[in-house]
Amino acid sequence: MKSIKAVIFDLDGVIVSTDDLHFRAWKRLAEEEAIPFTREDNERLRGVSRMESLAIVLERAARVYTDDEKMRMAERKNGYYRELLSTLAPDAVLPGVLSLLDELRKAGIKMAIGSSSRNAGSILQAIGLKDAFDAVVDGTHIAQSKPDPEVFLRAGDALGLSPGECLVVEDAEAGVLAARAAGMPVLAVGSAANHPDATLRAPALDHVGTKDLLSGRTQHPRPRGATSVPPASGG
Ligand code: B16
Ligand code: MG
Numbered sequence: 001m002k003s004i005k006a007v008i009f010d011l012d013g014v015i016v017s018t019d020d021l022h023f024r025a026w027k028r029l030a031e032e033e034a035i036p037f038t039r040e041d042n043e044r045l046r047g048v049s050r051m052e053s054l055a056i057v058l059e060r061a062a063r064v065y066t067d068d069e070k071m072r073m074a075e076r077k078n079g080y081y082r083e084l085l086s087t088l089a090p091d092a093v094l095p096g097v098l099s100l101l102d103e104l105r106k107a108g109i110k111m112a113i114g115s116s117s118r119n120a121g122s123i124l125q126a127i128g129l130k131d132a133f134d135a136v137v138d139g140t141h142i143a144q145s146k147p148d149p150e151v152f153l154r155a156g157d158a159l160g161l162s163p164g165e166c167l168v169v170e171d172a173e174a175g176v177l178a179a180r181a182a183g184m185p186v187l188a189v190g191s192a193a194n195h196p197d198a199t200l201r202a203p204a205l206d207h208v209g210t211k212d213l214l215s216g217r218t219q220h221p222r223p224r225g226a227t228s229v230p231p232a233s234g235g
Contacts, residue, residue, distance in 0.1 A: 008179075025081035025084060037060070041057070046172035047116055058070070078119075085122065112155040135158035147178045149182035187200040
């Protein structure tokens, strides 16, 4: 069993709380188009590319939109999202992230970002973590978005490591599936924490210790470590 030499972090919902900004931007667009859109609907957009997210939003539309209209709607949503991103500051980094990055760095573990977002560069700049990672692979580098494994395979390649040496941290079902398809163990946090394919699970990164992340326990489907939490009962 290979030991973990790198951690590949998803960005939105793992490192930074931009997931709510995505919701507000999609909600604004949906309201303008009189399309019903709830927070529950928004859960399906986690980790999914912008155009695929739009297709999900349009499932509840009263009419069919042309490809040209869809392109303009995606741009409009991105404009709303970027307006919200302009308020983003280092205090949006999620609890436990900075100390974990620091501990991993001290332990000699490489770190990368594996994100579907085409805005990852500006987000990392805004939160002060632009230079915190050895590699950043985002929506501008990939042809297939999560649940396709491309983003994580590219991140592993950029670090010069094999999939079994990389652990992914994800908050989205699409991301958990992408990591597993890449042959990488995955720590699922937040709304993905109950995903059956997760290798390791935790409510959030402030519940995670470096030792647990790097131990062989991350190779087991249902580890009994300090960072594991039982799946919620009743689904
Ligand atoms: P953008 P992640 C993903 O980022 C978000 O979770 C998802 O909601 C969003 O649609 C996608 O990025 C594309 O984002 O519109 O900025 O290109 O979670 O993979 O870091
Ligand atoms: Mg995410």
